[in-house]
Amino acid sequence: MQISLEEINKNNYEAVCDLEVTEAQEDFVACNMWSLVESFYNEDHTCRAIYLGDEPVGFLMWVRESVSKVSIWRFMVDKKYQNQGIGRSALTLAIRSIKQTPGVKEIEICYNPKNPVAKNFYSSFGFNEVGLDEDGEDMLSLIRL
Template sequence: MNITLSQITRDNYEEVCELEVAKHQEEYVAENTWSLVQASFNPSYETRAICLEGKPVGFFMWVPEPDGAQSIWRFMVDRQYQNKGIGRRALEIALEEIKAVGPKRILILYDPKNAVAKDFYASFGFIEIGIDEDIDEMLAEITI
């Protein structure tokens, strides 16, 4: 299974925008179209298509924080491609790419009621540091 992270271009952005999570996940994930709009007006935001054999099957977006950390704001795998190890491999690749820019920390937020997300991120070394009270989500970090 060949998983890669690719730049989003005029050739693949429509495929990325059409990706969808499962119905029960919709409340946790912003639409990819919205994320691409945000990134188009914020040049420091990094976006990637998660590709399986060259075909977009998921999406990532991470952003720099004022303190030099990097925050993963968006991470999704299309509902048809979930539970196949694609997300796990994609996050491994994304963490390598993020670490290469030299942050001291990598952050991620998720719904504290989402036990699957908690366990998944913990398996990569993310440690919960508390609830972000502005948006009522759990903040977890990897310190580098």
């Protein structure tokens, strides 16, 4: 099946809002509905549904922080579709899309430092840890282009 990133619109937003992570992951992932509301009321937020064929199975949101930096704020794959390589394919597509943004020199992502799966996953894409974020809660990791 083909993985793609699709615009979120009136035809698919409910399906995106209904996506869920496992109970153990709930503390690490923001609600998709909240993310869509947040993006609607703030500039430079890009939201995409992760599709497996014709089925929405995940969600991504990135934010243009400055002319040179984009931050991936949200990334999830529904619990029914995890451990199938969908997240890896989707993040590859997202990074490729972000790299096409004129002027971007850094892509950043944050994650809970108590989540070793996230650290290993993101480092496999070339993200390098640079320390805790300004709140001292999440690990900040960067790809410099």
